[in-house]
Amino acid sequence: MTEYFPGIPTIRYEGPGTRNSLAYRHYNPAEVIAGKTMEQHLRFAVCYWHTFKFAGNDPFGLPTIGRMYNSSSDPVRVAEETMTAAFEFFQKLGVKLWCFHDWDIAPEMQTLSETNAVLDRIVSLATKLQDDTGIRPLWGTANLFSNPRFMAGAATSPSPHVFAWAAAKVKKALEISLELGAEGYVFWGGREGYETLLNTDLKRETEHLARFMHMAVDYKKEIGFQGPFYIEPKPKEPTKHQYDFDASTCHAFLQKYDLLDDFRLNIEVNHATLAGHDMLHELEYAFAHDIFGSIDANRGDTLLGWDTDQFPTDLYLTTLTMYSVLRGGGFTTGGLNFDAKLRRQSIDPVDLFHAHIGSMDTFARGLRIASKLREDGVLEEILRERYAEWGSELGRRIESGAAGFADLEKHVLQTGEPECRSGRQEHIENILNDYIQ
Ligand code: XLS
Ligand code: NI
Ligand code: NI
Numbered sequence: 001m002t003e004y005f006p007g008i009p010t011i012r013y014e015g016p017g018t019r020n021s022l023a024y025r026h027y028n029p030a031e032v033i034a035g036k037t038m039e040q041h042l043r044f045a046v047c048y049w050h051t052f053k054f055a056g057n058d059p060f061g062l063p064t065i066g067r068m069y070n071s072s073s074d075p076v077r078v079a080e081e082t083m084t085a086a087f088e089f090f091q092k093l094g095v096k097l098w099c100f101h102d103w104d105i106a107p108e109m110q111t112l113s114e115t116n117a118v119l120d121r122i123v124s125l126a127t128k129l130q131d132d133t134g135i136r137p138l139w140g141t142a143n144l145f146s147n148p149r150f151m152a153g154a155a156t157s158p159s160p161h162v163f164a165w166a167a168a169k170v171k172k173a174l175e176i177s178l179e180l181g182a183e184g185y186v187f188w189g190g191r192e193g194y195e196t197l198l199n200t201d202l203k204r205e206t207e208h209l210a211r212f213m214h215m216a217v218d219y220k221k222e223i224g225f226q227g228p229f230y231i232e233p234k235p236k237e238p239t240k241h242q243y244d245f246d247a248s249t250c251h252a253f254l255q256k257y258d259l260l261d262d263f264r265l266n267i268e269v270n271h272a273t274l275a276g277h278d279m280l281h282e283l284e285y286a287f288a289h290d291i292f293g294s295i296d297a298n299r300g301d302t303l304l305g306w307d308t309d310q311f312p313t314d315l316y317l318t319t320l321t322m323y324s325v326l327r328g329g330g331f332t333t334g335g336l337n338f339d340a341k342l343r344r345q346s347i348d349p350v351d352l353f354h355a356h357i358g359s360m361d362t363f364a365r366g367l368r369i370a371s372k373l374r375e376d377g378v379l380e381e382i383l384r385e386r387y388a389e390w391g392s393e394l395g396r397r398i399e400s401g402a403a404g405f406a407d408l409e410k411h412v413l414q415t416g417e418p419e420c421r422s423g424r425q426e427h428i429e430n431i432l433n434d435y436i437q
Contacts, residue, residue, distance in 0.1 A: 004069050004085035005349050010092050011357060022353060027364035029094060034326070034371045041322075042363055043335030045097035045138040046090055047296075048104040050309060050341035051352060052082050058344060065347050075107035079122050087129040093356055096135050099186075099337045102173045103143035112165075116172055123176045130180065138184065138335045139230065139266075139294065140177030142169040145190030145238065155212035156192045156205035156243065163208065170216055178225045183333045184294060185225065186266050187213070188232040193242035206243060210257035217262045228333055230266035230293040233282070235275040237307050246275040247285040254291070264293030268339055269317065270300040270307045280320045287328035294334025295321065297359065311340040311355040315436055318366025323379070326370050336363060369435050378431055382424070 014023035029039035055063030055070075069081035083105060090098060105126065106119040130136060144154035144166050152158055154166035177185050192209055194200040216229065231254070235245045244250050247265055254260045265286050272282040286292035299312045312318060325331065338359060342351050373379055389395055394411060397403040 002068075002081075002084070004067070004081070004088050005092060005353075008092055008350060008353055011094060011353065022350075022357070024357060024361055024364070026361040026368070027357075033367060034374070036330070038364055038367060039096070041326075041330060041367055042360070043097060043138070043331050044095045044360055044363070045099050045335050045337040046086075046093065046095050046356065047337050047339050048086060048098060048100040050339065051089070051356075052086050053104050054341045056342070056344040056347065061344065064344050065342070067349065076118055076121070079106050079118070080125055083122055083125050083129065087133060087135065089352070090135050091133055093353065093360075095356075095360075097138040097183075097335055097337075098135065099138050099140070099339075101141050101143040102169065102176065103146060108147060112168055119172065119176060123179055126180060137177065137180050137182035138337055139186045139227070140173055140180065140182045141186040141188065142166075142173035143190075144169060150191055153191045153193070153205065153239075154189075155209045156189075158201075158205075163212070167212065167215060170212075171219055174216070174219060174225055175223060177227075178223055182227060183335075184227040184230055184266075185220070186230045186232055186294075187216075187244075188234065188266075189242055189244045191239055192244065193236070193239035195240050206253070209243060210253070210259070213257065213259055213263070217259070220262070228293055229263045230334075231263055232266040232268060232271070232296065233275070234268065234271040234307070237274065246272070246277060247282045247289075247291070251285075251289055251291055260291070264291050264334075266294045266296055266334070266337075267292070268296035268298065269312065269321075270298050270309060271296075273300045274305075274307060279317060280324055283321065283324040283328070287324065292328055292334070294331070295325075295336050296339035297321075297336045297363070298338065298340035309339060309341045310343075311338065311359045313358050313362050315362055315365055315369075316432075318363045319369045319373075319432075319436055320366075322363065322366045322370035323373055326367075326374055373432075373435055378435075379428075382428060386421075386423075 009022060011022055011024060013028040014020055014025070016025045018025060027038060029037060031038050033041060054065070056065040057063045069085040070078045072078050072081065086098065102119060106115070106122040109115045109118055144150050149162055149165055150157065155163055157163055174185060220229070231244055231250045233244045233246045233250050234242050236242055247267065250265055254263050267279070267282045267286060269279045272279045283292065297312050298309045299314055299317060301308045301310065338356060340355065340359065342355055390399060397407070
């Protein structure tokens with residue numbers, strides 16, 4: 001059998017002291033932290049599109065990355081070899097979950113039926129590889145943004161014919177996600193937005209999007225797909241404005257169109273920052289409103305204003321992410337999908353391993369620190385103290401709805417000025433730094 005990543009061993013935990021670049025320093029899958037193994041906490045997934053299909057191209061340059069599995073001139077052969085290589089990669093890395101778009105795993109052919117036939121062939125290969133290894137998809141999705149037919153959107157296209165194409169693609173993607181045992185299904189509205197409002201009926205397009213989601217829910221029930229649907233918010237790129245702008249915009253959409261029972265969010269780090277938030281804001285919003293689902297792990301670059309999809313190696317970010325996830329009760333059907341790609345100059349197969357190993361180690365460290373923070377209860381104690389006054393008679397009367405404006409005016413007239421208290425931000429940041437080491 002062809003080895004697509006020759007010379008690369010199975011990656012094992014060797015501990016912080018190791019000099020081996022192909023070993024985990026911190027990710028020790030079987031180690032128990034706060035009642036669960038690291039593997040159960042972190043639920044890492046490899047993303048198919050960036051890891052196996054990204055060729056290093058950018059708007060100014062041709063591909064820089066070539067791989068053994070994509071050298072054939074026959075696209076179906078490439079699809080088969082890539083799937084086989086992917087499972088070698090998952091196994092060597094020790095990751096049990098993967099994520100995919102229909103378009104990543106099989107090429108689009110001349111007609112929908114030919115495309116679906118090729119897809120079926122690749123899905124049966126994937127099924128066999130899954131059965132041999134016990135690896136399963138974290139989620140599947142349909143690519144409704146690369147083909148030119150979707151240039152003006154998919155479910156929000158001005159053309160009902162394009163809407164129908166999007167429906168047909170999601171129908172099939174749901175079927176194969178079910179067949180492969182995917183734990184969830186993602187909707188990322190890549191072109192569900194606009195370039196200019198001068199040619200866009202925003203209200204009508206939003207209603208079409210809601211109609212589409214209801215059809216997807218109906219079909220999911222019809223075929224018995226049990227997993228949750230996730231919407232992945234992103235404010236812009238490729239379009240100037242995307243309807244699923246951020247967690248709160250998606251929340252409003254799901255509420256207005258009565259979709260909350262079937263949807264949660266897949267929050268991506270670099271999308272949060274593009275929306276002018278940080279990851280923690282998006283996570284806390286999602287947890288606060290019971291719509292947290294899963295995470296696309298990556299990071300942006302503070303100097304670049306687009307979705308650079310870099311591998312997450314920032315310990316602050318992973319610590320605060322895992323703190324929020326632990327406080328929210330941990331992942332259930334979701335996980336940490338590395339929606340991240342190599343830099344254009346990282347052309348060797350081994351770079352893919354270094355990228356994943358480094359990110360997994362950074363999340364493992366983040367988990368360890370976050371768990372210690374929770375165990376010591378330091379941040380909880382800060383919150384408890386900060387809001388302690390709500391335990392007073394006044395606080396209780398406000399929170400229970402017993403007090404109105406007139407009562408509160410009376411209170412102020414009687415008691416005068418409140419005592420101002422420091423928010424202690426610098427002190428809290430110092431505490432966090434003591435834990436991150
Ligand atoms: C693009 C998105 C995409 C989704 C899946 O920015 O992150 O990769 O995760 O369609
Ligand atoms: Ni993503
Ligand atoms: Ni992205």
